[in-house]
Amino acid sequence: MRDSIYTIPITDVFEPHDGCPLCRLYDILEERCVEYIMGAAMMEPDVRVETNRLGFCRHHYDMMLAKKNRLSIALILESRLITLADDILTEKGTAPQKKKSSKAVESACSCFVCQQIDGAMEKMISNLLSVWGKDPDFRKLFAEQPYICFPHAAKLLETAPSEIGKKLLPEFRNETLKLSREWMAMLKEDVTTFCRSFDYRNTTTASELGRCRDSVERTINFLAPR
Numbered sequence: 001m002r003d004s005i006y007t008i009p010i011t012d013v014f015e016p017h018d019g020c021p022l023c024r025l026y027d028i029l030e031e032r033c034v035e036y037i038m039g040a041a042m043m044e045p046d047v048r049v050e051t052n053r054l055g056f057c058r059h060h061y062d063m064m065l066a067k068k069n070r071l072s073i074a075l076i077l078e079s080r081l082i083t084l085a086d087d088i089l090t091e092k093g094t095a096p097q098k099k100k101s102s103k104a105v106e107s108a109c110s111c112f113v114c115q116q117i118d119g120a121m122e123k124m125i126s127n128l129l130s131v132w133g134k135d136p137d138f139r140k141l142f143a144e145q146p147y148i149c150f151p152h153a154a155k156l157l158e159t160a161p162s163e164i165g166k167k168l169l170p171e172f173r174n175e176t177l178k179l180s181r182e183w184m185a186m187l188k189e190d191v192t193t194f195c196r197s198f199d200y201r202n203t204t205t206a207s208e209l210g211r212c213r214d215s216v217e218r219t220i221n222f223l224a225p226r
């Protein structure tokens, strides 16, 4: 049951032609995982054992808070506090482990949702690459994307050799680099225009500046989408 919440048809993710498709995939997985934690997972003791051990990062606690289901969060927090008191924030749990951080440091730095999404993203990226290698229609859909953000392009290019055959690999590399580099060149131009507009000798027109006004946000979204 758990795995099915992370199964999304890859073409559904690419069809909207809006922003980085892998960022959209991440957002869908994140939303589903948070919904699941606060809903169906409440009835699954093995999931609760995991969330008690791993906890959540602040960003994901904030997402849960925004769901306005305080009882559900309170129940999650109650059992996390019990696990900390019994097993983690204890004499033994805070002692350094062999070549590893203490149980307490590990638990303080982990997040159940982040871990679930990372695992699901890995699987989806392998699947996407293998579909790209087999299906010319999907290759066309891939090439039509507005752009691929920096971290997702890096991940795709690193994983590609294990999923795409030698013959098609150069084409995949070219397509992916093209999608990222063309977008990046446009961002660079806009950021430069924006920077120059602060120069007293500047001759930037109002319409040029209009297009560049949100270049800082767009560039950050490309470099570090989250």
Ligand SMILES: [Zn+2]
Residues within 6 Å of the ligand: 020, 021, 022, 023, 024, 148, 149, 150, 151, 152, 225
């Ligand atoms: Zn992305």
Ligand SMILES: [Zn+2]
Residues within 6 Å of the ligand: 056, 057, 058, 059, 060, 111, 112, 113, 114, 115
């Ligand atoms: Zn997290």
